[in-house]
Amino acid sequence: MLHFDSDYMEGAHPAIIERLAATNLDQTPGYGTDAVCESARNRIRHACGAPDAAVHFLVGGTQANAAVIDQLLRPWEGVISADTGHINGHEAGAVEAHGRKILPIPHRNGKLDAGDVRARYESWAAGEAREHEVQPGMVYLSQATEYGTLYTLDELKALRAVCDECGMRLFIDGARLGYALAALEGALSLRDIAAVADAFYIGGTKVGALFGEAVVFPNPALADHFFTLTKKHGALLAKGRMLGLQFDVLFEEDSPEANAGSALVEAERTRYLANGRHAVGLARTLAQGFVDAGYELAMDSPTNQQFVAMDDETCACLRESATFEVWERRADGKLVVRFVTSWATRPEAVAQLLALL
Secondary structure (H helix, E strand, C coil): CEECCCCCCCCCCHHHHHHHHHCCCCCCCCCCCCHHHHHHHHHHHHHHCCCCCEEEEECCHHHHHHHHHHHHCCCCEEEEEECCCHHHHCCCCHHHHCCCEEEEECCECCECCHHHHHHHHHHHHHCCCHHHCCEEEEEEEECCCCCCCCCCHHHHHHHHHHHHHHCCEEEEECCCHHHHHHHHCCCCCHHHHHHHCCEEEEECCCCCCCCCEEEEECCHHHHCCHHHHHHHCCCCCCCCHHHHHHHHHHCCCCCHHHHCCCCCCHHHCCHHHHHHHHHHHHHHHHHHHHHHCCCEECCCCCCCEEEEEECHHHHHHHCCCEECEEEEECCCCCEEEEEECCCCCCHHHHHHHHHHC
């Protein structure tokens, strides 16, 4: 079988496994207080151009989303999200379970529009019953979105401006941030993300780590007592070195993979972004192969997620040899199916899938 279900089906990048094995019997303090985690933090601060940033390592994306939202919202506030946002549709009520209400608004090709966000806040502010309602206090978005679409820097700046005008915080879910940055080919960087967001996370689980996400607060004052809150959310790993080590490896700048992008600025020559470029390149090959075979791309996704329209019979036939995810059914009756490449996808697997068409 060929597997294109998701980007976390494999274990971890070989360089991570090698470092884990080589340091397996090292003894270090727990909970991320060790020198390896501090090295990883400094690498991330450098890549983000944020030397004072607070960086915390959490075990997974759901925990990161719930903990950051809990951290940045006041008790009477909620978080604005696209109705297709990951926290609204795929996290089993984790945000609400901690007493934080999600305020969904319609998406535009998977994304939030700054005008729609402003209108949602102003609707609350103008309401005569606003004291009885949850106040919008944060904007949540993911880069890339659930539809594989991407925010441009101008779109992020527009959302930042609305947040500033309305006294809201901006949080970016970066579970697939490595693939998003690779797809944008330098038009958006980690430094740009750090400049517009109050908090964001760099996803490791889907971009080459065994597990783990790195939460970044560019303004460390916003991370006050976040360590304690992380533990309250069950997201603090006692063997914290296991998390820090992985990001230390992913953000090395002198690896063979990273140097393959020698035209990039120093902070972008990391194994993390090299992983993203690998997956995005193969996804583009996959997308073109579908088009050449007469299939319709259901969405214009430049990332490692590709969405294809097909009828039930074709889907069933293809599933005899490949795995992928049915995303939704369109009004015309066709299925939208998602194919995902990863840092570990083999070019020959893409070729074999295209041959099946």
